[in-house]
Amino acid sequence: METAPMSMKLVTLALLVPLSATLLAPAQAQQKTTLTVATFPDLDRAAKAAVPAWNKQYPNVELKIVSLQYADHHTAMTTALATGSGLPDVMALDLRFIGKFAESGGLEDLAKPPFNGLALREQFVRYTYTQATSSTGALAAMPTDIGPGTLLYRKDIIDKAGVTEADLTRDWASYIAAGKKIKAATGAYLLADAADLRDIALRAGLKDGEGIYFDAKGQVLVDSPRFVRAFELGREARQAGLDAKATSWTNEWAAGFKQSRIATQMMGAWLTGHLKNWLAPDTAGKWRSANLPGGLYGSYGGSFYAIPKKAAHKPEAWDFIRFMTANKDTQLNSLRVLDTFPALIAAHQDPLMDEPIAFLGGQKARLLWRDIAAKVPAIPVSKYDAVATDIIRDEFEKVVAEGKDIKTALADAKSLITRRARR
Amino acid sequence: MKMRPLKARDVAPYLFIAPFFVLFLVFGLFPLGFSIWLSLHQWDPAAGLAAMRWVGFENYWYALTDPWFHKSLYNTLWFAIVSGLPQHLLALPLAYFINRRLKRTRNAVVGAYFLPYITSSVAIALIFSTLLSKDYGVINAVLAELTRVPLLGTLMPAESIDWLGQAAYTKPAVAFVVFWRFLGWNVVLYLSALQVIDKDLFEAATLDGAGEWQQFRYITLPLLKPMMFFAVTLTLIGNLQLFEEPFILVDIEKGVSQSVMTTAIFMYRLAFSDGDFGTASAVSWLLFIVIALLTWLNSRLFGRQVGGEHAAR
Numbered sequence: 227m228e229t230a231p232m233s234m235k236l237v238t239l240a241l242l243v244p245l246s247a248t249l250l251a252p253a254q255a256q257q258k259t260t261l262t263v264a265t266f267p268d269l270d271r272a273a274k275a276a277v278p279a280w281n282k283q284y285p286n287v288e289l290k291i292v293s294l295q296y297a298d299h300h301t302a303m304t305t306a307l308a309t310g311s312g313l314p315d316v317m318a319l320d321l322r323f324i325g326k327f328a329e330s331g332g333l334e335d336l337a338k339p340p341f342n343g344l345a346l347r348e349q350f351v352r353y354t355y356t357q358a359t360s361s362t363g364a365l366a367a368m369p370t371d372i373g374p375g376t377l378l379y380r381k382d383i384i385d386k387a388g389v390t391e392a393d394l395t396r397d398w399a400s401y402i403a404a405g406k407k408i409k410a411a412t413g414a415y416l417l418a419d420a421a422d423l424r425d426i427a428l429r430a431g432l433k434d435g436e437g438i439y440f441d442a443k444g445q446v447l448v449d450s451p452r453f454v455r456a457f458e459l460g461r462e463a464r465q466a467g468l469d470a471k472a473t474s475w476t477n478e479w480a481a482g483f484k485q486s487r488i489a490t491q492m493m494g495a496w497l498t499g500h501l502k503n504w505l506a507p508d509t510a511g512k513w514r515s516a517n518l519p520g521g522l523y524g525s526y527g528g529s530f531y532a533i534p535k536k537a538a539h540k541p542e543a544w545d546f547i548r549f550m551t552a553n554k555d556t557q558l559n560s561l562r563v564l565d566t567f568p569a570l571i572a573a574h575q576d577p578l579m580d581e582p583i584a585f586l587g588g589q590k591a592r593l594l595w596r597d598i599a600a601k602v603p604a605i606p607v608s609k610y611d612a613v614a615t616d617i618i619r620d621e622f623e624k625v626v627a628e629g630k631d632i633k634t635a636l637a638d639a640k641s642l643i644t645r646r647a648r649r
Numbered sequence: 650m651k652m653r654p655l656k657a658r659d660v661a662p663y664l665f666i667a668p669f670f671v672l673f674l675v676f677g678l679f680p681l682g683f684s685i686w687l688s689l690h691q692w693d694p695a696a697g698l699a700a701m702r703w704v705g706f707e708n709y710w711y712a713l714t715d716p717w718f719h720k721s722l723y724n725t726l727w728f729a730i731v732s733g734l735p736q737h738l739l740a741l742p743l744a745y746f747i748n749r750r751l752k753r754t755r756n757a758v759v760g761a762y763f764l765p766y767i768t769s770s771v772a773i774a775l776i777f778s779t780l781l782s783k784d785y786g787v788i789n790a791v792l793a794e795l796t797r798v799p800l801l802g803t804l805m806p807a808e809s810i811d812w813l814g815q816a817a818y819t820k821p822a823v824a825f826v827v828f829w830r831f832l833g834w835n836v837v838l839y840l841s842a843l844q845v846i847d848k849d850l851f852e853a854a855t856l857d858g859a860g861e862w863q864q865f866r867y868i869t870l871p872l873l874k875p876m877m878f879f880a881v882t883l884t885l886i887g888n889l890q891l892f893e894e895p896f897i898l899v900d901i902e903k904g905v906s907q908s909v910m911t912t913a914i915f916m917y918r919l920a921f922s923d924g925d926f927g928t929a930s931a932v933s934w935l936l937f938i939v940i941a942l943l944t945w946l947n948s949r950l951f952g953r954q955v956g957g958e959h960a961a962r
């Protein structure tokens with residue numbers, strides 16, 4: 227009887243020894259603090275570019291930048307928050323996930339001491355703080371880059387069609403009329419996807435504090451006139467054959483730009499960098515940037531940094547976040563390496579803003595984007611925005627493809643969104 | 650009574666099989682049990698384990714009354730039939746033909762049919778999305794060429810078809826890819842069953858004057874029944890869990906993606922896009938019940954003589 231535990235013990239020991247050796251080794255090897263930053267491409271390039279300057283200023287804190295693909299990163303962070311293990315010290319988040327993560331309660335409230343993030347509020351583009359604030363008023367993250375919404379258009383194509391920039395941007399009716407002229411004269415599509423038009427048009431008339439899909443009390447707003455109007459506009463564009471039916475980020479979409487079959491695209495200013503680097507490098511100099519049609523101001527995307535409640539090195543994490551977001555030099559450096567637009571207002575005053583952009587035919591577009599950024603209304607995000615977006619997208623498809631009545635479609639969307647957001 | 654002291658030798662066998670049981674426990678049994686537990690809770694994973702809230706069967710009721718769940722079930726059954734039935738209707742005669750007529754080239758032919766089955770589904774989906782592309786796809790290019798052929802040309806569509814962007818085409822396109830992928834697998838299954846049928850039976854039948862069709866109808870088919878049961882069961886289970894092909898072929902950001910939303914995709918969307926893991930777990934168990942029911946039905950259909958008649962050897 228006595229030999230049994232003995233041999234079991236030996237076995238346990240044999241199993242544990244190599245395990246503990248691997249666990250303990252790294253801890254003993256270093257005295258410096260290692261700050262883990264979980265991020266995703268292309269945002270990771272901003273952090274990597276900041277490493278030399280960081281090391282100079284914080285020689286005792288070593289940065290460990292862990293980068294996963296966009297979707298994998300956010301899934302991994304969800305899992306880490308769920309289990310409370312494997313959490314990084316600093317977590318990068320895309321705007322799309324901010325609502326969900328802010329409500330989760332797994333992130334530090336950066337408004338509270340010792341962070342006191344609200345003191346920095348005036349230094350950032352105003353709508354970013356609203357996006358990063360949860361419904362309970364917690365500041366879940368700090369903004370690092372923003373995506374002022376712009377209409378990118380092909381100057382050569384609209385010139386050929388005898389259309390001016392003012393024709394494109396005056397109002398939606400004029401935008402669609404211009405699209406018909408472009409189609410007739412050049413054969414090019416006005417835009418990639420009628421859904422793009424719907425998505426931005428449904429933000430018409432939004433004011434500070436109003437949500438896109440939900441009001442402050444959580445009531446679903448999708449049967450309001452702005453949604454009806456947005457659906458009508460999208461349907462009109464589709465019926466007139468003005469869109470290439472190419473969903474963003476698909477092969478068809480990219481090919482549409484490469485082959486000059488798409489005349490305009492509404493997107494965050496950062497799309498310029500994507501067009502230049504891989505979507506359509508050969509069309510350099512032919513693009514221009516303008517305000518969104520119909521006097522609308524909106525933003526596309528944006529990146530944030532947050533600290534999980536279970537992070538190991540919170541003071542250092544806060545140092546890092548401030549270094550990335552509230553430091554003018556880092557922000558400008560990110561602009562240089564990434565073409566992302568800084569969230570820090572101080573960076574907007576730099577001479578770098580006056581630099582002509584060769585891809586946009588020498589246009590000083592950053593000045594325009596700066597103006598747009600200042601005018602974008604501060605719209606709160608809801609954790610159910612993603613659900614609502616999905617449902618609206620599906621109902622819109624039914625309207626344009628199956629001829630479903632818009633009022634019915636929006637009523638159906640409303641009941642489904644109410645259902646999904648039940649808790 | 651004194652027990653014999655345990656020696657390391659007695660423990661060793663358990664140790665050697667332990668890895669399987671440990672892995673099964675951690676990655677098999679635990680998730681299974683946890684998903685039942687989870688399906689009775691409301692849980693947003695980003696909020697941590699502490700945020701789990703008991704809701705009983707509400708998630709099941711919620712799923713059962715959800716219009717998207719109904720739609721996804723319809724889509725799943727549609728795929729199961731439209732991509733599953735032809736697999737067997739074609740694989741059976743094909744296997745019969747290969748078995749009877751091909752001698753030296755047999756392995757090469759079977760290998761060619763089997764290749765899609767062992768290819769990564771992601772690679773397959775990517776290749777097909779290139780083939781099926783509206784403006785740059787080979788399939789539309791071929792169709793466009795065919796319009797120039799007299800007579801046949803009038804049957805061809807005048808405009809290029811948006812295979813993966815228009816609800817009328819997405820389902821058939823995805824079903825075809827699934828069919829193409831699993832045809833070879835079924836051919837191999839049927840072929841292996843055909844090869845064990847005693848040749849004497851066919852010789853005797855030939856002597857009795859039975860033609861090829863009669864031999865197929867009265868010897869081959871009845872003896873293949875057990876394998877048919879097995880193959881149809883596998884197809885049923887596989888098709889009802891269909892996820893990869895529709896998920897990759899029709900981007901979830903596209904408006905039409907709902908036209909190919911299978912129950913597995915709906916479950917994925919509930920969990921990873923809506924953050925509702927409780928309902929997603931409930932949906933997975935509802936799907937399990939559907940699969941179990943249909944498999945049972947299938948066994949009633951085919952299974953009665955399973956085992957008994959295989960003695961023909």
